[in-house]
Structures are given as structure tokens and as C-alpha cells.
Amino acid sequence: MQRLLEGHRKFHDEVFPARRSQFRLLAESQSPEFLFITCADSRIVPDLILGTGPGDLFITRNAGNVVPVTGNDVDGCTATIEYAVEVLHVPYAILCGHSDCGAMKAALDRTGLDKLPKADRWLHHVEAAFSHRQPVNPADGSGAELASLIRGNVVAQLLNLRAQPAVARAVAEGRLKVFGWYYDILTGNIEQYDEQQKRFVPLLG
Numbered sequence: 001m002q003r004l005l006e007g008h009r010k011f012h013d014e015v016f017p018a019r020r021s022q023f024r025l026l027a028e029s030q031s032p033e034f035l036f037i038t039c040a041d042s043r044i045v046p047d048l049i050l051g052t053g054p055g056d057l058f059i060t061r062n063a064g065n066v067v068p069v070t071g072n073d074v075d076g077c078t079a080t081i082e083y084a085v086e087v088l089h090v091p092y093a094i095l096c097g098h099s100d101c102g103a104m105k106a107a108l109d110r111t112g113l114d115k116l117p118k119a120d121r122w123l124h125h126v127e128a129a130f131s132h133r134q135p136v137n138p139a140d141g142s143g144a145e146l147a148s149l150i151r152g153n154v155v156a157q158l159l160n161l162r163a164q165p166a167v168a169r170a171v172a173e174g175r176l177k178v179f180g181w182y183y184d185i186l187t188g189n190i191e192q193y194d195e196q197q198k199r200f201v202p203l204l205g
């Protein structure tokens with residue numbers, strides 16, 4: 001806990017005063033450009049890997065970067081998506097999965113889930129990943145099997161995202177673009193799903 005207190009003291013005493021005018025503007029409104037949907041994993045630090053900061057990303061996170069299917073009972077993720085699209089009018093939505101994802105490991109090997117009844121039920125949201133598995137990439141090394149499933153989950157959740165009524169409307173009207181990403185923790189690389197070619201390609205080309 002001490003670490004957090006020290007971190008906040010630094011923010012309070014040094015960072016905030018230097019950016020006071022930015023926070024004054026942000027105190028009364030936000031107009032983020034990006035809806036960012038990713039996993040709860042502690043190793044995914046969007047502002048670090050994307051060079052963004054306060055006011056830039058409207059974020060929803062959960063285990064496995066899931067977008068529950070439309071028609072599912074209300075949940076935090078889809079309510080957040082709806083708000084981002086209908087109220088904040090974000091022009092971009094990005095769904096980002098990542099290497100070594102614990103949720104996807106658990107989907108592959110369900111050992112121990114009997115002690116995690118909530119997680120066990122939650123993981124039904126990633127079952128569609130199995131039918132969207134991507135080709136195994138030898139560059140992923142010993143985690144290649146898992147990585148192909150994780151990329152498959154990005155494709156599956158991207159379909160769920162596009163099927164959300166607010167998203168489908170905004171995309172049809174040309175006011176929203178939707179992207180699926182795979183972030184590799186080891187290399188720091190991001191791949192984007194090319195929906196025409198139906199494969200992941202390096203974001204930076």
C-alpha cells in the first residue's frame with residue numbers, strides 16, 4: 001500500500017501542478033477519441049503502450065477482453081460500449097487481446113475452475129474463440145497454441161462488438177470504425193486483424 005501512497009504523493013505534488021490547466025478542462029467534460037476494450041491483466045497498460053493520457057481512452061476491461069453477445073443480460077462492458085458510442089460519439093473502437101492471457105489459458109485447460117464458479121461461468125463468453133482460431137505462428141514459440149486461440153478470441157469478440165446495436169448503427173452510418181488487436185507482452189508488438197484478408201498483420205507494417 002505504501003507504494004501507492006508514495007506514487008499518489010508524487011502525482012499530487014509534481015505531476016498534477018504541472019498539468020493543472022489540462023485537468024481544469026477535463027474536470028468538466030470528456031471527449032475521448034477511442035473506446036478501448038481490453039483484458040483486466042495488469043501487464044496491459046494502454047497509456048504506456050499507446051502514448052495516451054487523461055481524456056484520450058474510454059476503457060472497459062474484463063477477464064479475456066470479452067464483449068458479451070447482444071441479447072445477453074445487461075453487463076458493464078456492453079453498457080460502457082453503448083455510452084461510448086451513443087453519448088461520447090467515439091469515432092474509433094479497439095478491442096485488444098494479449099499474449100499469455102490467463103482467461104484464455106483457463107478456457108484451454110479448465111483445471112481448478114471448480115473453485116472459481118464466477119470465472120467458470122464467465123468463460124462461456126470465450127467459447128467462440130475455438131471456432132475462430134488463427135493459424136499457429138511459430139514465432140510465438142512455446143505459447144503458439146495459446147496465441148492462436150487468443151487471436152481467435154479477438155476475432156470472436158470483434159464479431160460480438162460489431163453486433164452490439166449501437167455499434168452496428170454507428171458503423172453503418174460511417175461514424176465509427178472498429179479494430180481488433182493482439183498485443184504481445186514479450187516483444188511489445190501489436191498486430192491488427194485485417195478483416196478483408198482474415199488474418200492478423202503488424203500494426204506498424
Ligand SMILES: [Zn+2]
Pocket residue numbers: 039040041063064065098100101102103104
Ligand atoms: Zn488476459
